[in-house]
Amino acid sequence: MAETTSALPGARFDGAVLIEEAGLRGMITLKGDLAATRLHSAATGVAGVDFPGQGEANCVGEHGLCWMAPDELLILVPYARAAEDSAAIATALAGTHHLVTNVSDARVIFTAAGPAAREVLAKLTPADLHPDSFRPGQFRRTRLAQAPAAYWMRDAETFEIIAFRSMAAYVFDLLVGAANPAAPVGRY
Amino acid sequence: MLILRCPYCGIDADETELTPGGEAHITRAGPGSSDAEFEAYLFLRENPKGVHFERWRHSYGCGKWFHAARCTATNEVFGTYSAQVTAPPKELCQKISGKRPGWLSRWLS
């Protein structure tokens, strides 16, 4: 079987912040009734983290649960687990109204790390990234320039950013431009 | 710049994260309607200076449609509400009346 690679293996830029392509990550889209007990246990059983509230992400290492919409969850798992975990969720929710899809290969994931990470992201997204408005634990679907994206903060200085794989090069170039060390803003 | 709070996410979404869907609370002219009624349903829209009700989609977010009430002259946002209604919530209309006494909308008549 052919070896799977991420969109931009090893892509890295050390500027105002460190931009890196994070490699392959398992991502499972789960749609259904987020209030249902069975869905809760299926999702937390696979991810091993607490179920997130509205607009939240609970991520530990390569595992996580991200609140995408009132009826949609993004489940993060190690890449090698994605197919098996998707099947496990489908089995656990059999007979209930739901949809589960392994979308790992449709996505790319970047990290932006450093004290200026908020600034760099704020150049690209219309969302409010003031520390009072966006903190670790929150999850935001929005856009980076013209690309749909979602991000959360792993810690106070590190963003993890998800985008469509087909836009990986565009999003990486955006991040590199925003992280140009000659263009600091000093807002946050 | 317009900022609308998506009633499904609770997110204050920027205008550029949203897709406009035009005038809200339009009733489709069904089978048996006259050509004039169908034409009105398809093409005739309010263009008020003042209170207006619109559909918006949180397209760069949760993807859901919702409703918003705003003033077209000042861009003051009176509120946003669920898409699963055929008229604005009463509380919202009362709030608007407090701010724009005597406001009118065609679906109220």
Ligand SMILES: [Zn+2]
């Ligand atoms: Zn939304």
